[in-house]
Amino acid sequence: xxxxxxxxxxxxxxxxxxxxxxxxxxxxxxxxxxxxxxxxxxxxxxxxxxxxxxxxxxxxxxxxxxxxxxxxxxxxxxxxxxxxxxxxxxxxxxxxxxxxxxxxxxxxxxxxxx
Amino acid sequence: xxxxxxxxxxxxxxxxxxxxxxxxxxxxxxxxxxxxxxxxxxxxxxxxxxxxxxxxxxxxxxxxxxxxxxxxxxxxxxxxxxxxxxxxxxxxxxxxxxxxxxxxxxxxxxxxxxx
Numbered sequence: 001x002x003x004x005x006x007x008x009x010x011x012x013x014x015x016x017x018x019x020x021x022x023x024x025x026x027x028x029x030x031x032x033x034x035x036x037x038x039x040x041x042x043x044x045x046x047x048x049x050x051x052x053x054x055x056x057x058x059x060x061x062x063x064x065x066x067x068x069x070x071x072x073x074x075x076x077x078x079x080x081x082x083x084x085x086x087x088x089x090x091x092x093x094x095x096x097x098x099x100x101x102x103x104x105x106x107x108x109x110x111x112x113x114x
Numbered sequence: 115x116x117x118x119x120x121x122x123x124x125x126x127x128x129x130x131x132x133x134x135x136x137x138x139x140x141x142x143x144x145x146x147x148x149x150x151x152x153x154x155x156x157x158x159x160x161x162x163x164x165x166x167x168x169x170x171x172x173x174x175x176x177x178x179x180x181x182x183x184x185x186x187x188x189x190x191x192x193x194x195x196x197x198x199x200x201x202x203x204x205x206x207x208x209x210x211x212x213x214x215x216x217x218x219x220x221x222x223x224x225x226x227x228x229x
Binding site (some may be wrong): 004019033035041042043044050055056057058074090092100102103104105106107108 | 121144145147154155156157158159162164202203204206209215216217218219220221222
């Protein structure tokens with residue numbers, strides 16, 4: 001079975017641009033969450049979606065937005081990119097949205113903002 | 115703001131030694147998970163603890179959840195080079211203001227086991 005897939009794997013953008021990152025969850029998983037991991041630090045929670053609705057949000061500015069599609073895949077959008085947005089963006093899926101659910105992570109999208 | 119303080123940030127020890135990693139917070143968590151992350155990969159779940167005082171063992175790894183569900187520890191016995199990696203704790207709690215679930219990672223412990 002395919003795991004969580006993220007695309008693209010690497011991305012280079014310039015300040016002020018917009019970016020869309022994509023995530024396909026494990027088949028049958030209905031919950032998707034997004035995380036930002038700056039080099040040398042632990043991931044920071046951005047969003048959780050379950051059954052196409054936002055169920056949780058971390059402390060990120062409104063430049064960050066996401067959505068989940070009927071097939072449970074998800075997109076993370078970041079507008080007006082800043083240098084500080086350079087990071088590894090991780091997507092995780094789980095079958096349910098319970099807090100003790102096992103999260104399955106993708107390998108991430110490495111975003112570099114120049 | 116709920117924070118998970120993880121310590122130590124870096125740990126380099128010799129094969130065969132024991133070690134303990136700590137994860138502490140001022141907030142009560144509904145559950146806490148430990149993950150291990152390899153370079154270029156996403157984190158992989160090691161264990162989930164949900165009950166205060168709970169202890170779980172996974173081969174040479176022992177995980178404990180504090181009685182008050184505000185802290186957790188990971189103890190590795192007789193560490194091996196294959197244990198090298200970034201260890202992360204992840205706490206889940208309900209934001210009463212937003213009425214939504216939030217997930218908080220610790221800063222991570224980068225563990226190196228030298229042969």
